[in-house]
Amino acid sequence: MAKIIKNIALIGASANKSKYGNIILNDLLNKGYNVFPVHPALEIIDGCKVSKTPEEIPEEVDLFVFVIPPDVGLEVTKRLYNKGYRKFWYQPGAESNEILEFLKNDTSVKFSTISCIMVNTSEAGDLIF
Secondary structure: OOOEOOEEEEEOOOOOOOOHHHHHHHHHHHOOOEEEEEOOOOOEEOOEEOEOOHHHOOOOOOEEEEOOOHHHHHHHHHHHHHOOOOEEEEOOOOOOHHHHHHHOOOOOOEEEOOOOOOOOOOOOOOOEO
């Protein structure tokens, strides 16, 4: 069932302004989304409290956006899938054939591997996924 996306976890958030993990964070925040950055070694990024793992996020998450290497992304995807999450977005370069193989057989899973989340959002509430 399609749902308006409000709460987005950004796995691979970065404090480095030149990295997509930071560019995407600020883009989504500026559009009004509730963004929950995830990074194992940081506590705050641009004023946002950072969770060490996706499982530590204090809110219900509508969508997990991945900006991490595919091999790590597959491990995280499996953990989240086993917790019942079914909406995943892999930024270009974060996807892999292994991730696709893992997700493709469950029709309740929605995922994107072909486009950038920044291109597909203009303001909070317009992303139905």
